[in-house]
Amino acid sequence: MKNLKKIILLGILICSAAQLFAQKASWIWYPGDLDIYMSNVMQNRRTERGSFFPVFWKMDSHYVLVDFHKEFTLTAPEEVKLYVEGTYNVKIDGQAVTGFPKSIQIPAGKHKLSLKVYNQSHVPAIFVQGKTVVSDDSWLTTFEDKEWIDASGKTSDKSGTTFVSAGSWDLTDPKVLPSQFKLPVLPMYAVNKEKIGNQDGILDFGKETFGFIKLHGLKGTGKVNIYYGESKEEALSTEKCETLDFLTVDIAKQQDSILPLSKAFRYVHFETDPTVKLDSVSMLYEYAPVAERGSFKSSDPALNKIYDVAKYTFHLNTREFFIDGIKRDRWVWSGDAYQSYLMNYYSFFDASTVKRTLLAQRGKDPVTAHINTIMDYSFYWFLGIYDYYKYTGDKKFVQDIYPRMQSLMAYIDGRKNKNGLLEWMPGDWIFIDWADKLSKDGEVSFEQLLYARSLETMALCAKLANDAEGFSKYDEQAKALKSKIFDLYWNQNKNALVHSRINNQPTENITRYANMFGIFFDYFTPEQKLAVKKNVLLNDQIAKITTPYMRFYELEALCAMGEQAYVLKEMKNYWGGMLKLGATSFWEEYNPDKQGTEHLAMYGRPFGKSLCHAWGASPIYLLGKYYLGVSPSSPGYETYTIQPDLGGLDWMEGKIPTANGDIAVYVNKQEIKVNSAVGTGKLVLKSRSKPVANGAEIKEISKGLYEVTIEKGRDYRVKYSG
């Protein structure tokens, strides 16, 4: 703890010292471009049994020619260093400087510094470091400056040029080009090694992990075959394991080699030719350097284990972007990422990775398909922005991305049918969930519900982007669609939303999807909520959900209805069930009814299932939001709610990260302790008698329900009878 303080102090000293001498510069580029570029790099690392396995949707690219500029006033002349990724020119007040200067002198006074960069292969990027003139997201950029010169030599007006704020990831080392961006690595070693034959062996790294295999003391001429397994069975199955490397070695002098492509595995199986010598094998664990800020601990060790494995699962899938699974697909799927955003708000609170992922998914105009080709996934993208704003309060990002929201929504708008609803069109994938016999025919209620929420998001963001006309348009559309949903899909007899309409007629089919989203979207009346809970969520006759993906929302809906005790049991059964089967990370799918290696199969392949899937980590989110009970009530936690629910636990404690510090909560059946670094909170608690707090007012808001206002920076200790 003392060390930590020292580091913090040192950090502050360094910051202040740096500010005395120079502003902080970072690499900048056209917004979204490095996000798109790096997501291409990352997503194209997928292989399947040695074959390159790329995505099937459009991959966009960066603008190859970008103009950057900044206007400023200098009180004193200043030397400014220039670092550029690309071919470039430099202009001061519109006058070109000869050649490719690495440093320029800018006189005192009002000036405009411009750099124009061409780079076909990589993202055009600049790093400008003067004492006060530095590159950051206050620079303006465009991909078409329209700066022509007429016959007299006069420069054009640029009234038609759209300048936007530069993109940045806060890359502050001028020597490392943005295209060289890499996650850090740590050496790791196997915990067990088993010899199979003379030349074969299998290594166990003790748990699911991810990184680059390192071959120590490699020498000779011949083959080395490496088979990776998330399970031992997979690593041993040379014919069916999902990932492998076939190496041809021809090395005279012993040396260490690191494989170029990272892999996911717990077990690594080697076959080496007798002519090849190999001393040992280790790995470089590659990880996102995020801070593990969120925490949860309780009186139930089994639940704590679930939380820890969920966090590890989520950390493994938090990479340059939020991906679905580390073995497979290693892609940025919008539906998966949406859950990652939510889990992130209760663990790392890493806003950068959220922004990067949102920008990467959206890509560039024109929109030629839904995000990932999936209709629901376009909507999750909008919802991700809604939540991002709610949790971070970052209005600038919303304003910056708003034009890309408009064009995606325009695309969707162009695909409405004559009823104003969305149904399958050529090129669409209606995913919803991996579930047997799930109908995708006709107008599926779930899609309309997500559409309505997306329109609400558009209205919200239109307001933030000062687009009054857009606000009215989207707000009207959202309201009309919401009311249409209840007109068309609400079945009065079944007291639930039906799954779909086919040939303009509602079906009788009830599924969980639209109904559970209706609860936490708060689209239902209190009566409808109770009815849906009983008739759908807690009704075994309704087709069960088998993926952690939709379990996420199902359990969220139940928590939102106060069923924490029930959900705790479900969590322990479902996630605990995987742990009992030896899981060291949570899976893409889990069906307790399956046996043995059946658990490893999916997509018709014996090891097709991903055993480390981000969407398997939802306990992080549920425990933070619905047990510790913390959530923002206005953007960026300016105001927020703490409504703890032990759900049967004796005690729990944890931290919820926010953009401006943590909210720490401890709860047992007699006492609640809170300390918050941000905003103004509202602790809501049930108590049989009036609670007692140290120097805080306690308000009774209804019979047995109390409220305590939490100011930042103070320790609260509330005694109650839970």
Next chain:
Amino acid sequence: MKNLKKIILLGILICSAAQLFAQKASWIWYPGDLDIYMSNVMQNRRTERGSFFPVFWKMDSHYVLVDFHKEFTLTAPEEVKLYVEGTYNVKIDGQAVTGFPKSIQIPAGKHKLSLKVYNQSHVPAIFVQGKTVVSDDSWLTTFEDKEWIDASGKTSDKSGTTFVSAGSWDLTDPKVLPSQFKLPVLPMYAVNKEKIGNQDGILDFGKETFGFIKLHGLKGTGKVNIYYGESKEEALSTEKCETLDFLTVDIAKQQDSILPLSKAFRYVHFETDPTVKLDSVSMLYEYAPVAERGSFKSSDPALNKIYDVAKYTFHLNTREFFIDGIKRDRWVWSGDAYQSYLMNYYSFFDASTVKRTLLAQRGKDPVTAHINTIMDYSFYWFLGIYDYYKYTGDKKFVQDIYPRMQSLMAYIDGRKNKNGLLEWMPGDWIFIDWADKLSKDGEVSFEQLLYARSLETMALCAKLANDAEGFSKYDEQAKALKSKIFDLYWNQNKNALVHSRINNQPTENITRYANMFGIFFDYFTPEQKLAVKKNVLLNDQIAKITTPYMRFYELEALCAMGEQAYVLKEMKNYWGGMLKLGATSFWEEYNPDKQGTEHLAMYGRPFGKSLCHAWGASPIYLLGKYYLGVSPSSPGYETYTIQPDLGGLDWMEGKIPTANGDIAVYVNKQEIKVNSAVGTGKLVLKSRSKPVANGAEIKEISKGLYEVTIEKGRDYRVKYSG
């Protein structure tokens, strides 16, 4: 001539031999992508006094992930070699082959071969060489295959996937990757060397040229400064020459160095530090390997010289794409390129460069500005496609590019004002011509005229692309706009189109632009044409045209009105005027009233003017089309017209190239000789008495006007009295 025949014979032998063994393969890519990529490379070679000088419009980029496939039936198994630029996978009948195979064996039977290629830096491209399975433009490609896999392992339907024919430039060497495409070079030497000081010298290459400077026997440590000049004055002006290279030399052992960036020059001026030794300097002339198929020769040596210099000027500006000028801008400007297309049809008949240039200019969606930001230049792009089809008959290209025509036209359509006309909007450059005090205000008639012609082009191409609905729409729009133009701009008193409307009122201003285009667009009645000729074209009160750019159209209009004799005189004065001033290529602008070095200045810079500008080469076109008189009357010269006009010359002869061979014409005042390799021609001639022909029927179509039908492959000799 004998050598040529040998080469041709050899060529045929090689072709036949190759066909015995294997089909011809070529590199393929997503259509337009190498065109866009390579035009970026080319256009970014511009420098101004050592500074990188890129374009100011949006540069697009290639798709980074592209799927290629072909279905075929093999009668016997076949080995197929694979060459790929990028990271790739290979599938046979949907089954991935492990790794990155360089060769695969395909069994007999019906198969589908697919390759999917990722390349961020360069254009994803493949070269497939089997005996019968070869890559060519019959392969289908897409940038979003939408080939997802459901939970059962089943592949999606791809009903929403748009597949298009692959792009190709007929690059047939599998060892040379498309990104390595380069024009050929030839060593050339200065014709004169002049020493200036101890270490300075100036070389004269005898005429305007283009290429890479080669420094022979370079050694030492110090600076070498190189100043380029299209004129000697420019090369000597170290302070004001437009292009230069500042080299820092540090070479211990004498060696030859070739500068990386090509330059345009006649004169090259060196300054070397005393510590640097340099034996000699030569150049590598870089050129487009096009065949000089068109020719023209006449009884007037001065005119022949004009033709030759025009052809050289045009050849210099024919590069990977048709550019404006070799010193400056070295860019693909649509208005300039449009004239190059026309000149090309009467010289090289190189369809590839036309297609490449059209694709490069158009780039990708979304359209965010006019082509080159210039309103008129968007329209020339449509007109270029109209002419391309007329001259080549290449329907496939029109069909392939039609979607990109639609999106550009949709952009233009979205910019109409309340009168349905186009006027300046933010971001637009209304260019028309370099001319003093030329008004761009309000609704300029010239722009509406080009718009109408573009709509006619859309209607024509809609028909070719089997878009019946599009045809009706564009046809109606074109007709409505054409009639509106005459309603709004035709001044009954002045008997001409006025220049513009301002505040909904036609101005009184008459300029040449709309009026001359109205003639060769055939928009005027015969009476209107005569009136316009008298009141505008031959009226010295109307502001004169000083650029060869608009002289092109002015003289074309006069030729179309039968004023060949007048135009011949103009040509000899104007282009002959430049030759008298020592021009070795034709200029960007020429004003006979200027003196001495005034001719070199433009854009407020003493050497700003380009002395080798494609638009200066129009005599190629005029002499071919309006003197030899050859032009297609149906697409691809299936039928065509020869209407020779000596314009005062004693005799002339020449060849007009077509896609399927040449049309040779000889004309003097008594005799016309024709031999054509293509189509069915109609020789139209005036004669005081009925002409006599060898075995051909002569038809009198009106008093003194005769017609002879020309069948291909026969020699015609028509005696007449001209």
